[in-house]
Amino acid sequence: MLKRILTIASVSVIASYLYAKLLEKRSYKSFLYEIMIRATKMKQPFEKKANAQKALEFVKEQTQGEYEGTNYNFDNAVYTKKIHNVTNYIVNDKEDRQQKVVIYIHGGAWFQDPLPYHFEYIDTLATAFDAKVIMPIYPKIPHATYKETFELLEEIYRRELEQKVSSERVVIMGDSAGGQITLSFAQYLKTVNMSQPSDIVMISPVLDGTFSHPEVYNYEKIDPMLGVEGSKYLISLWAGELSLTDWRVSPIYGSFNGLGKITISIGTKETLYPDAVKLSQVLNAQGIHHNFIPGYQLFHIHPIFPIPERAQFINKLKKIID
Structure with a gap:
Protein backbone atom coordinates (compact mmCIF):
# COMPACT_ATOMS: atom_id res chain seq x y z
CA MET A 1 0.00 0.00 0.00
CA LYS A 41 -7.96 31.06 0.29
CA MET A 42 -6.19 34.39 -0.15
CA LYS A 43 -8.90 35.36 -2.64
CA GLN A 44 -11.78 34.98 -0.19
CA PRO A 45 -11.75 38.55 1.28
CA PHE A 46 -12.06 40.00 -2.23
CA GLU A 47 -14.80 37.83 -3.67
CA LYS A 48 -17.73 39.49 -1.88
CA LYS A 49 -18.35 42.80 -0.12
CA ALA A 50 -19.34 40.96 3.07
CA ASN A 51 -16.05 39.06 3.00
CA ALA A 52 -14.11 42.30 2.61
CA GLN A 53 -16.00 43.88 5.50
CA LYS A 54 -15.21 40.88 7.69
CA ALA A 55 -11.51 40.96 6.77
CA LEU A 56 -11.34 44.69 7.42
CA GLU A 57 -13.00 44.30 10.81
CA PHE A 58 -10.49 41.57 11.71
CA VAL A 59 -7.38 43.73 11.17
CA LYS A 60 -8.54 47.29 11.83
CA GLU A 61 -7.38 47.41 15.45
CA GLN A 62 -3.96 46.14 14.42
CA THR A 63 -3.57 48.73 11.65
CA GLN A 64 -4.83 51.62 13.78
CA GLY A 65 -1.89 51.72 16.15
CA GLU A 66 1.85 51.81 15.66
CA TYR A 67 3.21 49.15 13.33
CA GLU A 68 4.50 46.23 15.39
CA GLY A 69 7.47 45.50 13.15
CA THR A 70 8.80 42.52 11.24
CA ASN A 71 10.85 39.46 12.14
CA TYR A 72 12.52 39.44 8.73
CA ASN A 73 16.32 39.32 8.96
CA PHE A 74 17.64 41.85 6.44
CA ASP A 75 20.84 41.23 4.49
CA ASN A 76 21.33 44.98 4.18
CA ALA A 77 21.57 47.57 6.93
CA VAL A 78 18.12 48.79 7.93
CA TYR A 79 16.61 51.32 10.30
CA THR A 80 13.19 52.84 10.88
CA LYS A 81 12.26 56.49 10.90
CA LYS A 82 9.04 58.25 11.81
CA ILE A 83 7.63 60.70 9.25
CA HIS A 84 4.16 62.13 9.89
CA ASN A 85 4.04 59.71 12.81
CA VAL A 86 4.32 56.81 10.36
CA THR A 87 7.01 54.12 10.51
CA ASN A 88 9.26 54.02 7.46
CA TYR A 89 11.70 51.18 6.78
CA ILE A 90 14.92 52.47 5.23
CA VAL A 91 17.20 49.84 3.75
CA ASN A 92 20.81 50.19 2.54
CA ASP A 93 21.14 53.93 3.13
CA LYS A 94 24.73 54.88 2.27
CA GLU A 95 24.13 58.61 2.80
CA ASP A 96 25.37 59.19 -0.73
CA ARG A 97 23.57 61.72 -2.93
CA GLN A 98 24.53 59.68 -5.99
CA GLN A 99 22.84 56.55 -4.65
CA LYS A 100 19.62 55.52 -6.34
CA VAL A 101 16.54 55.90 -4.12
CA VAL A 102 13.50 53.62 -4.40
CA ILE A 103 10.34 54.71 -2.62
CA TYR A 104 8.41 51.47 -2.35
CA ILE A 105 4.65 51.45 -1.70
CA HIS A 106 3.55 48.02 -0.55
CA GLY A 107 0.28 46.38 -1.50
CA GLY A 108 -2.42 45.07 0.79
CA ALA A 109 -5.73 46.25 -0.66
CA TRP A 110 -5.49 49.57 1.22
CA PHE A 111 -6.28 47.86 4.54
CA GLN A 112 -3.43 45.42 5.22
CA ASP A 113 0.11 46.01 6.41
CA PRO A 114 2.94 44.46 4.38
CA LEU A 115 3.41 40.74 3.93
CA PRO A 116 6.70 39.13 5.03
CA TYR A 117 7.44 38.80 1.30
CA HIS A 118 7.46 42.58 0.96
CA PHE A 119 10.41 42.92 3.33
CA GLU A 120 12.34 40.24 1.49
CA TYR A 121 11.54 41.95 -1.79
CA ILE A 122 12.75 45.42 -0.77
CA ASP A 123 15.91 43.84 0.66
CA THR A 124 16.43 42.13 -2.71
CA LEU A 125 15.83 45.43 -4.54
CA ALA A 126 18.35 47.22 -2.33
CA THR A 127 20.98 44.63 -3.21
CA ALA A 128 20.17 44.38 -6.92
CA PHE A 129 20.29 48.15 -7.49
CA ASP A 130 22.61 49.08 -4.61
CA ALA A 131 19.76 51.45 -3.79
CA LYS A 132 18.41 53.12 -0.72
CA VAL A 133 14.90 51.73 -0.37
CA ILE A 134 12.24 53.51 1.67
CA MET A 135 9.04 51.62 2.49
CA PRO A 136 6.46 53.56 4.51
CA ILE A 137 3.83 51.65 6.47
CA TYR A 138 1.26 54.16 5.26
CA PRO A 139 -2.13 54.74 6.98
CA LYS A 140 -4.79 52.17 6.11
CA ILE A 141 -8.55 52.17 5.77
CA PRO A 142 -10.84 52.54 7.68
CA HIS A 143 -8.62 54.95 9.64
CA ALA A 144 -7.52 57.04 6.65
CA THR A 145 -8.07 57.68 2.96
CA TYR A 146 -5.79 58.54 0.05
CA LYS A 147 -5.22 62.04 1.51
CA GLU A 148 -3.01 61.04 4.42
CA THR A 149 -0.84 58.81 2.24
CA PHE A 150 -0.38 61.49 -0.42
CA GLU A 151 0.70 63.92 2.31
CA LEU A 152 3.11 61.34 3.70
CA LEU A 153 4.60 60.48 0.31
CA GLU A 154 4.97 64.14 -0.61
CA GLU A 155 6.95 64.73 2.58
CA ILE A 156 9.17 61.68 1.98
CA TYR A 157 9.80 62.77 -1.60
CA ARG A 158 10.45 66.38 -0.63
CA ARG A 159 12.97 65.34 2.04
CA GLU A 160 14.93 63.30 -0.47
CA LEU A 161 15.09 66.24 -2.88
CA GLU A 162 16.08 68.61 -0.07
CA GLN A 163 19.07 66.34 0.59
CA LYS A 164 20.24 67.29 -2.91
CA VAL A 165 19.21 63.95 -4.36
CA SER A 166 18.27 64.50 -7.99
CA SER A 167 14.76 63.35 -8.86
CA GLU A 168 16.43 61.58 -11.79
CA ARG A 169 17.86 59.14 -9.24
CA VAL A 170 14.49 58.45 -7.59
CA VAL A 171 12.23 55.53 -8.49
CA ILE A 172 8.68 55.20 -7.18
CA MET A 173 7.51 51.60 -7.17
CA GLY A 174 4.56 49.71 -5.75
CA ASP A 175 2.50 46.56 -6.03
CA SER A 176 -1.28 46.04 -6.20
CA ALA A 177 -2.90 48.84 -4.17
CA GLY A 178 0.61 50.25 -3.89
CA GLY A 179 0.82 50.23 -7.68
CA GLN A 180 -2.34 52.31 -7.82
CA ILE A 181 -0.91 54.74 -5.28
CA THR A 182 2.37 54.88 -7.22
CA LEU A 183 0.83 56.12 -10.46
CA SER A 184 -1.74 58.37 -8.78
CA PHE A 185 1.01 59.98 -6.67
CA ALA A 186 3.17 60.59 -9.75
CA GLN A 187 0.18 62.35 -11.32
CA TYR A 188 -0.30 64.30 -8.09
CA LEU A 189 3.31 65.54 -8.18
CA LYS A 190 2.47 67.49 -11.33
CA THR A 191 -0.33 69.34 -9.52
CA VAL A 192 2.08 70.58 -6.83
CA ASN A 193 4.81 71.46 -9.37
CA MET A 194 7.32 68.92 -8.08
CA SER A 195 9.76 67.20 -10.41
CA GLN A 196 9.01 63.69 -11.58
CA PRO A 197 10.92 60.58 -10.51
CA SER A 198 13.02 58.92 -13.18
CA ASP A 199 10.85 55.80 -13.14
CA ILE A 200 7.35 54.79 -12.11
CA VAL A 201 7.20 51.02 -11.66
CA MET A 202 3.89 49.28 -11.06
CA ILE A 203 3.54 45.61 -10.19
CA SER A 204 -0.01 44.30 -10.69
CA PRO A 205 -1.53 47.77 -10.18
CA VAL A 206 -5.18 48.57 -9.57
CA LEU A 207 -5.73 51.11 -12.33
CA ASP A 208 -9.51 51.44 -12.45
CA GLY A 209 -11.43 51.25 -9.18
CA THR A 210 -14.73 50.94 -11.04
CA PHE A 211 -13.65 47.50 -12.32
CA SER A 212 -15.81 48.24 -15.35
CA HIS A 213 -13.67 46.69 -18.08
CA PRO A 214 -15.86 44.04 -19.77
CA GLU A 215 -13.13 41.39 -19.48
CA VAL A 216 -12.42 41.64 -15.73
CA TYR A 217 -14.97 39.00 -14.76
CA ASN A 218 -13.49 36.50 -17.20
CA TYR A 219 -10.07 37.01 -15.65
CA GLU A 220 -11.50 36.95 -12.13
CA LYS A 221 -12.47 33.31 -12.73
CA ILE A 222 -8.84 32.26 -13.18
CA ASP A 223 -7.29 34.67 -10.67
CA PRO A 224 -6.24 32.80 -7.50
CA MET A 225 -5.88 35.92 -5.37
CA LEU A 226 -8.18 38.84 -6.29
CA GLY A 227 -11.91 39.30 -6.80
CA VAL A 228 -13.91 42.28 -8.01
CA GLU A 229 -16.70 42.91 -5.51
CA GLY A 230 -14.58 43.01 -2.36
CA SER A 231 -11.81 45.00 -4.03
CA LYS A 232 -14.29 47.60 -5.26
CA TYR A 233 -15.70 48.01 -1.76
CA LEU A 234 -12.24 48.48 -0.25
CA ILE A 235 -11.10 51.05 -2.81
CA SER A 236 -14.34 52.98 -2.28
CA LEU A 237 -13.29 53.46 1.35
CA TRP A 238 -9.82 54.55 0.22
CA ALA A 239 -11.44 57.11 -2.11
CA GLY A 240 -13.24 58.89 0.72
CA GLU A 241 -15.30 61.67 -0.83
CA LEU A 242 -13.90 61.10 -4.32
CA SER A 243 -15.57 59.39 -7.25
CA LEU A 244 -14.06 56.07 -8.28
CA THR A 245 -13.27 57.69 -11.63
CA ASP A 246 -11.07 60.33 -10.00
CA TRP A 247 -7.42 59.89 -11.01
CA ARG A 248 -6.33 60.01 -7.37
CA VAL A 249 -8.15 56.68 -6.97
CA SER A 250 -8.18 55.30 -10.52
CA PRO A 251 -5.07 56.62 -12.27
CA ILE A 252 -6.13 55.31 -15.67
CA TYR A 253 -8.47 58.33 -15.82
CA GLY A 254 -5.60 60.78 -15.25
CA SER A 255 -3.05 62.47 -17.49
CA PHE A 256 0.14 60.68 -18.50
CA ASN A 257 1.97 63.54 -20.15
CA GLY A 258 5.12 64.67 -18.41
CA LEU A 259 5.41 61.68 -16.08
CA GLY A 260 8.53 59.66 -15.34
CA LYS A 261 9.18 56.52 -17.38
CA ILE A 262 6.38 54.02 -16.78
CA THR A 263 6.84 50.28 -16.34
CA ILE A 264 3.92 47.88 -15.87
CA SER A 265 4.32 44.29 -14.67
CA ILE A 266 1.23 42.10 -14.72
CA GLY A 267 0.38 38.40 -14.68
CA THR A 268 -1.93 36.95 -17.30
CA LYS A 269 -3.94 35.17 -14.57
CA GLU A 270 -4.99 38.45 -12.98
CA THR A 271 -8.33 40.19 -12.66
CA LEU A 272 -6.30 43.36 -13.23
CA TYR A 273 -4.77 42.18 -16.51
CA PRO A 274 -7.34 43.78 -18.87
CA ASP A 275 -6.86 47.24 -17.35
CA ALA A 276 -3.07 46.90 -17.50
CA VAL A 277 -3.34 46.10 -21.21
CA LYS A 278 -5.74 49.02 -21.64
CA LEU A 279 -3.28 51.42 -20.00
CA SER A 280 -0.51 50.18 -22.29
CA GLN A 281 -2.78 50.77 -25.29
CA VAL A 282 -3.63 54.29 -24.08
CA LEU A 283 0.05 55.11 -23.65
CA ASN A 284 0.82 53.74 -27.11
CA ALA A 285 -1.98 55.81 -28.63
CA GLN A 286 -0.54 58.92 -26.99
CA GLY A 287 2.97 58.12 -28.16
CA ILE A 288 4.26 57.71 -24.60
CA HIS A 289 7.16 55.28 -24.28
CA HIS A 290 6.72 52.71 -21.54
CA ASN A 291 7.61 49.14 -20.66
CA PHE A 292 5.06 46.35 -20.39
CA ILE A 293 6.26 43.14 -18.71
CA PRO A 294 3.68 40.33 -18.83
CA GLY A 295 4.03 37.30 -16.59
CA TYR A 296 2.61 34.48 -18.66
CA GLN A 297 0.37 32.13 -16.63
CA LEU A 298 1.41 34.01 -13.48
CA PHE A 299 -0.62 35.36 -10.61
CA HIS A 300 -1.10 38.67 -8.82
CA ILE A 301 2.09 40.38 -7.55
CA HIS A 302 4.16 37.36 -8.57
CA PRO A 303 7.53 39.25 -8.49
CA ILE A 304 7.06 39.79 -4.74
CA PHE A 305 7.32 36.05 -4.11
CA PRO A 306 10.66 34.17 -3.98
CA ILE A 307 10.24 32.42 -7.31
CA PRO A 308 12.56 32.38 -10.35
CA GLU A 309 10.29 34.88 -12.11
CA ARG A 310 11.23 37.45 -9.46
CA ALA A 311 14.88 37.33 -10.56
CA GLN A 312 13.79 37.51 -14.20
CA PHE A 313 11.70 40.59 -13.46
CA ILE A 314 14.50 42.32 -11.57
CA ASN A 315 16.96 41.60 -14.39
CA LYS A 316 14.56 43.22 -16.86
CA LEU A 317 14.06 46.13 -14.49
CA LYS A 318 17.81 46.68 -14.19
CA LYS A 319 18.01 47.17 -17.95
CA ILE A 320 15.13 49.65 -17.81
CA ILE A 321 16.24 51.67 -14.80
CA ASP A 322 20.02 51.48 -15.12
Whole structure:
Protein backbone atom coordinates (compact mmCIF):
# COMPACT_ATOMS: atom_id res chain seq x y z
CA MET A 1 0.00 0.00 0.00
CA LEU A 2 2.77 2.45 0.95
CA LYS A 3 4.62 1.67 -2.25
CA ARG A 4 1.48 2.35 -4.27
CA ILE A 5 0.90 5.67 -2.49
CA LEU A 6 4.50 6.72 -3.12
CA THR A 7 4.21 5.75 -6.77
CA ILE A 8 1.01 7.76 -7.22
CA ALA A 9 2.59 10.74 -5.43
CA SER A 10 5.69 10.56 -7.62
CA VAL A 11 3.62 10.38 -10.79
CA SER A 12 1.53 13.36 -9.63
CA VAL A 13 4.64 15.45 -8.95
CA ILE A 14 6.16 14.59 -12.32
CA ALA A 15 2.88 15.31 -14.13
CA SER A 16 2.44 18.68 -12.41
CA TYR A 17 6.08 19.57 -13.09
CA LEU A 18 5.70 18.81 -16.80
CA TYR A 19 2.41 20.72 -16.89
CA ALA A 20 4.03 23.83 -15.40
CA LYS A 21 7.21 23.67 -17.45
CA LEU A 22 5.94 22.47 -20.83
CA LEU A 23 2.35 23.69 -21.07
CA GLU A 24 2.32 26.82 -18.91
CA LYS A 25 6.01 27.54 -19.56
CA ARG A 26 6.75 28.85 -16.09
CA SER A 27 8.76 27.74 -13.10
CA TYR A 28 7.56 24.82 -11.03
CA LYS A 29 8.08 26.91 -7.92
CA SER A 30 5.57 29.49 -9.18
CA PHE A 31 3.14 26.62 -9.80
CA LEU A 32 3.56 25.47 -6.19
CA TYR A 33 3.08 29.01 -4.87
CA GLU A 34 -0.15 29.28 -6.82
CA ILE A 35 -1.35 26.05 -5.20
CA MET A 36 -0.47 27.53 -1.80
CA ILE A 37 -2.34 30.75 -2.60
CA ARG A 38 -5.44 28.80 -3.59
CA ALA A 39 -5.19 26.44 -0.62
CA THR A 40 -4.96 29.30 1.89
CA LYS A 41 -7.96 31.06 0.29
CA MET A 42 -6.19 34.39 -0.15
CA LYS A 43 -8.90 35.36 -2.64
CA GLN A 44 -11.78 34.98 -0.19
CA PRO A 45 -11.75 38.55 1.28
CA PHE A 46 -12.06 40.00 -2.23
CA GLU A 47 -14.80 37.83 -3.67
CA LYS A 48 -17.73 39.49 -1.88
CA LYS A 49 -18.35 42.80 -0.12
CA ALA A 50 -19.34 40.96 3.07
CA ASN A 51 -16.05 39.06 3.00
CA ALA A 52 -14.11 42.30 2.61
CA GLN A 53 -16.00 43.88 5.50
CA LYS A 54 -15.21 40.88 7.69
CA ALA A 55 -11.51 40.96 6.77
CA LEU A 56 -11.34 44.69 7.42
CA GLU A 57 -13.00 44.30 10.81
CA PHE A 58 -10.49 41.57 11.71
CA VAL A 59 -7.38 43.73 11.17
CA LYS A 60 -8.54 47.29 11.83
CA GLU A 61 -7.38 47.41 15.45
CA GLN A 62 -3.96 46.14 14.42
CA THR A 63 -3.57 48.73 11.65
CA GLN A 64 -4.83 51.62 13.78
CA GLY A 65 -1.89 51.72 16.15
CA GLU A 66 1.85 51.81 15.66
CA TYR A 67 3.21 49.15 13.33
CA GLU A 68 4.50 46.23 15.39
CA GLY A 69 7.47 45.50 13.15
CA THR A 70 8.80 42.52 11.24
CA ASN A 71 10.85 39.46 12.14
CA TYR A 72 12.52 39.44 8.73
CA ASN A 73 16.32 39.32 8.96
CA PHE A 74 17.64 41.85 6.44
CA ASP A 75 20.84 41.23 4.49
CA ASN A 76 21.33 44.98 4.18
CA ALA A 77 21.57 47.57 6.93
CA VAL A 78 18.12 48.79 7.93
CA TYR A 79 16.61 51.32 10.30
CA THR A 80 13.19 52.84 10.88
CA LYS A 81 12.26 56.49 10.90
CA LYS A 82 9.04 58.25 11.81
CA ILE A 83 7.63 60.70 9.25
CA HIS A 84 4.16 62.13 9.89
CA ASN A 85 4.04 59.71 12.81
CA VAL A 86 4.32 56.81 10.36
CA THR A 87 7.01 54.12 10.51
CA ASN A 88 9.26 54.02 7.46
CA TYR A 89 11.70 51.18 6.78
CA ILE A 90 14.92 52.47 5.23
CA VAL A 91 17.20 49.84 3.75
CA ASN A 92 20.81 50.19 2.54
CA ASP A 93 21.14 53.93 3.13
CA LYS A 94 24.73 54.88 2.27
CA GLU A 95 24.13 58.61 2.80
CA ASP A 96 25.37 59.19 -0.73
CA ARG A 97 23.57 61.72 -2.93
CA GLN A 98 24.53 59.68 -5.99
CA GLN A 99 22.84 56.55 -4.65
CA LYS A 100 19.62 55.52 -6.34
CA VAL A 101 16.54 55.90 -4.12
CA VAL A 102 13.50 53.62 -4.40
CA ILE A 103 10.34 54.71 -2.62
CA TYR A 104 8.41 51.47 -2.35
CA ILE A 105 4.65 51.45 -1.70
CA HIS A 106 3.55 48.02 -0.55
CA GLY A 107 0.28 46.38 -1.50
CA GLY A 108 -2.42 45.07 0.79
CA ALA A 109 -5.73 46.25 -0.66
CA TRP A 110 -5.49 49.57 1.22
CA PHE A 111 -6.28 47.86 4.54
CA GLN A 112 -3.43 45.42 5.22
CA ASP A 113 0.11 46.01 6.41
CA PRO A 114 2.94 44.46 4.38
CA LEU A 115 3.41 40.74 3.93
CA PRO A 116 6.70 39.13 5.03
CA TYR A 117 7.44 38.80 1.30
CA HIS A 118 7.46 42.58 0.96
CA PHE A 119 10.41 42.92 3.33
CA GLU A 120 12.34 40.24 1.49
CA TYR A 121 11.54 41.95 -1.79
CA ILE A 122 12.75 45.42 -0.77
CA ASP A 123 15.91 43.84 0.66
CA THR A 124 16.43 42.13 -2.71
CA LEU A 125 15.83 45.43 -4.54
CA ALA A 126 18.35 47.22 -2.33
CA THR A 127 20.98 44.63 -3.21
CA ALA A 128 20.17 44.38 -6.92
CA PHE A 129 20.29 48.15 -7.49
CA ASP A 130 22.61 49.08 -4.61
CA ALA A 131 19.76 51.45 -3.79
CA LYS A 132 18.41 53.12 -0.72
CA VAL A 133 14.90 51.73 -0.37
CA ILE A 134 12.24 53.51 1.67
CA MET A 135 9.04 51.62 2.49
CA PRO A 136 6.46 53.56 4.51
CA ILE A 137 3.83 51.65 6.47
CA TYR A 138 1.26 54.16 5.26
CA PRO A 139 -2.13 54.74 6.98
CA LYS A 140 -4.79 52.17 6.11
CA ILE A 141 -8.55 52.17 5.77
CA PRO A 142 -10.84 52.54 7.68
CA HIS A 143 -8.62 54.95 9.64
CA ALA A 144 -7.52 57.04 6.65
CA THR A 145 -8.07 57.68 2.96
CA TYR A 146 -5.79 58.54 0.05
CA LYS A 147 -5.22 62.04 1.51
CA GLU A 148 -3.01 61.04 4.42
CA THR A 149 -0.84 58.81 2.24
CA PHE A 150 -0.38 61.49 -0.42
CA GLU A 151 0.70 63.92 2.31
CA LEU A 152 3.11 61.34 3.70
CA LEU A 153 4.60 60.48 0.31
CA GLU A 154 4.97 64.14 -0.61
CA GLU A 155 6.95 64.73 2.58
CA ILE A 156 9.17 61.68 1.98
CA TYR A 157 9.80 62.77 -1.60
CA ARG A 158 10.45 66.38 -0.63
CA ARG A 159 12.97 65.34 2.04
CA GLU A 160 14.93 63.30 -0.47
CA LEU A 161 15.09 66.24 -2.88
CA GLU A 162 16.08 68.61 -0.07
CA GLN A 163 19.07 66.34 0.59
CA LYS A 164 20.24 67.29 -2.91
CA VAL A 165 19.21 63.95 -4.36
CA SER A 166 18.27 64.50 -7.99
CA SER A 167 14.76 63.35 -8.86
CA GLU A 168 16.43 61.58 -11.79
CA ARG A 169 17.86 59.14 -9.24
CA VAL A 170 14.49 58.45 -7.59
CA VAL A 171 12.23 55.53 -8.49
CA ILE A 172 8.68 55.20 -7.18
CA MET A 173 7.51 51.60 -7.17
CA GLY A 174 4.56 49.71 -5.75
CA ASP A 175 2.50 46.56 -6.03
CA SER A 176 -1.28 46.04 -6.20
CA ALA A 177 -2.90 48.84 -4.17
CA GLY A 178 0.61 50.25 -3.89
CA GLY A 179 0.82 50.23 -7.68
CA GLN A 180 -2.34 52.31 -7.82
CA ILE A 181 -0.91 54.74 -5.28
CA THR A 182 2.37 54.88 -7.22
CA LEU A 183 0.83 56.12 -10.46
CA SER A 184 -1.74 58.37 -8.78
CA PHE A 185 1.01 59.98 -6.67
CA ALA A 186 3.17 60.59 -9.75
CA GLN A 187 0.18 62.35 -11.32
CA TYR A 188 -0.30 64.30 -8.09
CA LEU A 189 3.31 65.54 -8.18
CA LYS A 190 2.47 67.49 -11.33
CA THR A 191 -0.33 69.34 -9.52
CA VAL A 192 2.08 70.58 -6.83
CA ASN A 193 4.81 71.46 -9.37
CA MET A 194 7.32 68.92 -8.08
CA SER A 195 9.76 67.20 -10.41
CA GLN A 196 9.01 63.69 -11.58
CA PRO A 197 10.92 60.58 -10.51
CA SER A 198 13.02 58.92 -13.18
CA ASP A 199 10.85 55.80 -13.14
CA ILE A 200 7.35 54.79 -12.11
CA VAL A 201 7.20 51.02 -11.66
CA MET A 202 3.89 49.28 -11.06
CA ILE A 203 3.54 45.61 -10.19
CA SER A 204 -0.01 44.30 -10.69
CA PRO A 205 -1.53 47.77 -10.18
CA VAL A 206 -5.18 48.57 -9.57
CA LEU A 207 -5.73 51.11 -12.33
CA ASP A 208 -9.51 51.44 -12.45
CA GLY A 209 -11.43 51.25 -9.18
CA THR A 210 -14.73 50.94 -11.04
CA PHE A 211 -13.65 47.50 -12.32
CA SER A 212 -15.81 48.24 -15.35
CA HIS A 213 -13.67 46.69 -18.08
CA PRO A 214 -15.86 44.04 -19.77
CA GLU A 215 -13.13 41.39 -19.48
CA VAL A 216 -12.42 41.64 -15.73
CA TYR A 217 -14.97 39.00 -14.76
CA ASN A 218 -13.49 36.50 -17.20
CA TYR A 219 -10.07 37.01 -15.65
CA GLU A 220 -11.50 36.95 -12.13
CA LYS A 221 -12.47 33.31 -12.73
CA ILE A 222 -8.84 32.26 -13.18
CA ASP A 223 -7.29 34.67 -10.67
CA PRO A 224 -6.24 32.80 -7.50
CA MET A 225 -5.88 35.92 -5.37
CA LEU A 226 -8.18 38.84 -6.29
CA GLY A 227 -11.91 39.30 -6.80
CA VAL A 228 -13.91 42.28 -8.01
CA GLU A 229 -16.70 42.91 -5.51
CA GLY A 230 -14.58 43.01 -2.36
CA SER A 231 -11.81 45.00 -4.03
CA LYS A 232 -14.29 47.60 -5.26
CA TYR A 233 -15.70 48.01 -1.76
CA LEU A 234 -12.24 48.48 -0.25
CA ILE A 235 -11.10 51.05 -2.81
CA SER A 236 -14.34 52.98 -2.28
CA LEU A 237 -13.29 53.46 1.35
CA TRP A 238 -9.82 54.55 0.22
CA ALA A 239 -11.44 57.11 -2.11
CA GLY A 240 -13.24 58.89 0.72
CA GLU A 241 -15.30 61.67 -0.83
CA LEU A 242 -13.90 61.10 -4.32
CA SER A 243 -15.57 59.39 -7.25
CA LEU A 244 -14.06 56.07 -8.28
CA THR A 245 -13.27 57.69 -11.63
CA ASP A 246 -11.07 60.33 -10.00
CA TRP A 247 -7.42 59.89 -11.01
CA ARG A 248 -6.33 60.01 -7.37
CA VAL A 249 -8.15 56.68 -6.97
CA SER A 250 -8.18 55.30 -10.52
CA PRO A 251 -5.07 56.62 -12.27
CA ILE A 252 -6.13 55.31 -15.67
CA TYR A 253 -8.47 58.33 -15.82
CA GLY A 254 -5.60 60.78 -15.25
CA SER A 255 -3.05 62.47 -17.49
CA PHE A 256 0.14 60.68 -18.50
CA ASN A 257 1.97 63.54 -20.15
CA GLY A 258 5.12 64.67 -18.41
CA LEU A 259 5.41 61.68 -16.08
CA GLY A 260 8.53 59.66 -15.34
CA LYS A 261 9.18 56.52 -17.38
CA ILE A 262 6.38 54.02 -16.78
CA THR A 263 6.84 50.28 -16.34
CA ILE A 264 3.92 47.88 -15.87
CA SER A 265 4.32 44.29 -14.67
CA ILE A 266 1.23 42.10 -14.72
CA GLY A 267 0.38 38.40 -14.68
CA THR A 268 -1.93 36.95 -17.30
CA LYS A 269 -3.94 35.17 -14.57
CA GLU A 270 -4.99 38.45 -12.98
CA THR A 271 -8.33 40.19 -12.66
CA LEU A 272 -6.30 43.36 -13.23
CA TYR A 273 -4.77 42.18 -16.51
CA PRO A 274 -7.34 43.78 -18.87
CA ASP A 275 -6.86 47.24 -17.35
CA ALA A 276 -3.07 46.90 -17.50
CA VAL A 277 -3.34 46.10 -21.21
CA LYS A 278 -5.74 49.02 -21.64
CA LEU A 279 -3.28 51.42 -20.00
CA SER A 280 -0.51 50.18 -22.29
CA GLN A 281 -2.78 50.77 -25.29
CA VAL A 282 -3.63 54.29 -24.08
CA LEU A 283 0.05 55.11 -23.65
CA ASN A 284 0.82 53.74 -27.11
CA ALA A 285 -1.98 55.81 -28.63
CA GLN A 286 -0.54 58.92 -26.99
CA GLY A 287 2.97 58.12 -28.16
CA ILE A 288 4.26 57.71 -24.60
CA HIS A 289 7.16 55.28 -24.28
CA HIS A 290 6.72 52.71 -21.54
CA ASN A 291 7.61 49.14 -20.66
CA PHE A 292 5.06 46.35 -20.39
CA ILE A 293 6.26 43.14 -18.71
CA PRO A 294 3.68 40.33 -18.83
CA GLY A 295 4.03 37.30 -16.59
CA TYR A 296 2.61 34.48 -18.66
CA GLN A 297 0.37 32.13 -16.63
CA LEU A 298 1.41 34.01 -13.48
CA PHE A 299 -0.62 35.36 -10.61
CA HIS A 300 -1.10 38.67 -8.82
CA ILE A 301 2.09 40.38 -7.55
CA HIS A 302 4.16 37.36 -8.57
CA PRO A 303 7.53 39.25 -8.49
CA ILE A 304 7.06 39.79 -4.74
CA PHE A 305 7.32 36.05 -4.11
CA PRO A 306 10.66 34.17 -3.98
CA ILE A 307 10.24 32.42 -7.31
CA PRO A 308 12.56 32.38 -10.35
CA GLU A 309 10.29 34.88 -12.11
CA ARG A 310 11.23 37.45 -9.46
CA ALA A 311 14.88 37.33 -10.56
CA GLN A 312 13.79 37.51 -14.20
CA PHE A 313 11.70 40.59 -13.46
CA ILE A 314 14.50 42.32 -11.57
CA ASN A 315 16.96 41.60 -14.39
CA LYS A 316 14.56 43.22 -16.86
CA LEU A 317 14.06 46.13 -14.49
CA LYS A 318 17.81 46.68 -14.19
CA LYS A 319 18.01 47.17 -17.95
CA ILE A 320 15.13 49.65 -17.81
CA ILE A 321 16.24 51.67 -14.80
CA ASP A 322 20.02 51.48 -15.12
